[in-house]
Amino acid sequence: MKDSILRLKSRLIRTLKLENLLFKFLPNGIYVFNLHRIGDRHSCQFDRNIFSCGVDQFEQFLLLLKASFDVVDVATLSQILDEQQPINKRLAVITFDDGYKDCIDKAAPLLVKYQLPAAFFITTDFVGSERIPWWDEMAFLLRQSTGRVFKSLSTGQDINLQPNTIEKQIAQVIFTSKRDNNHTLVQILDDMREQFPQARAQLAQQSNSLFMNWQDIHQLKDMGMDIGSHAKTHNILARMSTEQQLHELTLSKQVLEQQLNQPIKYLAYPVGRYHCFDQHTLDNAKVAGYSLAFNNEKGKNRFISERYSINRYCFDEGDLSTLKLNCIVW
Missing domain, CATH: 3.20.20.370 (Glycoside hydrolase/deacetylase)
Known part of the structure; x- marks a missing residue:
């Protein structure tokens, strides 16, 4: 109220x-x-x-x-x-x-x-x-995977990753991940890595000092x-x-x-x-x-x-x- x-x-x-x-x-x-x-x-x-x-x-x-x-x-x-x-x-x-x-x-x-x-x-x-923190890695994996479908471990929903909506979609996925009491952040991130192995490999090839x-x-x-x-x-x-x-x-x-x-x-x-x-x-x-x-x-x-x-x-x-x-x- x-x-x-x-x-x-x-x-x-x-x-x-x-x-x-x-x-x-x-x-x-x-x-x-x-x-x-x-x-x-x-x-x-x-x-x-x-x-x-x-x-x-x-x-x-x-x-x-x-x-x-x-x-x-x-x-x-x-x-x-x-x-x-x-x-x-x-x-x-x-x-x-x-x-x-x-x-x-x-x-x-x-x-x-x-x-x-x-x-x-x-x-x-x-x-x-x-090291890339979990929220930054999630954003990278999703942004590099536009045009594909992401199945959210937290909500069970399929999310069509589109260039014109990807920023809002990233924000929503991170938001729900923070509030997911059924899965750890490690589990959520590991599931995302399995869904987007190409983006994960691309990140692994980079040198990042954030x-x-x-x-x-x-x-x-x-x-x-x-x-x-x-x-x-x-x-x-x-x-x-x-x-x-x-x-x-x-x-x-x-x-x-x-x-x-x-x-x-x-x-x-x-x-x-x-x-x-x-x-x-x-x-x-x-x-x-x-x-x-x-x-x-x-x-x-x-x-x-x-x-x-x-x-x-x-x-x-x-x-x-x-x-x-x-x-x-x-």
Whole structure:
């Protein structure tokens, strides 16, 4: 019921074109923004929906935040919570998930230019590897197989892969894969590989380096950026046992601490929607030694009662208008 009311409110504001006006009067609170990749999504052979925006749009995003908020780092946010300080300003926190190479190549120079801090949450198994994460491999296999029929393991449906609809079809397959409680992501991906062996062979012949290496991450650290954990493998934590979850969170923290020679206090849950983590995850984050953890659910943080499930607004498709609208409504 609540979500329906909020969606109705969103449509009304958009119809009346009130986003820019209302955005100027946002209430005080902590607004955490999350991004993934920066660059030209249309030239990418992998998951294009993981791109937050292009370089020019990222610069406009930073200018918007700089003009509308006091932008603080995660350490400042943690201190505010530790000291139970009143939140009497509009504060913004910038975060990045996964650790794509775009972070150091495209995002970092603009953050330095505008003297803005950000936190980068790293999936440690991806660092310095040519590993292709499951969502990027799914997108590649499907995009290279247009004209064929894909039988979805998750839904049992046949999907005619067509060039004019392939991007929507990729997004839908990835969406249903994240929510499939009957099959693991490994099972879903293995089934797709069997259906499209030619595309799989094509991918195997390529050399891909999508993610930062340790030198890149050290460079971010030297720039004054916060580094946090995005788990070890980026598997969905809620589908793991309590012991497996703790292993994911503990080992990634240990690896980052050993590589960077500093405590790692902050965590962002892979995927981060409410169905992707559970109470065991929150408990394990605390046991593993993290002091803050972030989800990927829309919502301003007027006050923070749960340090291990802090809301973040995702910046998607370079759409500042929708981002403003989400901040107003949610």
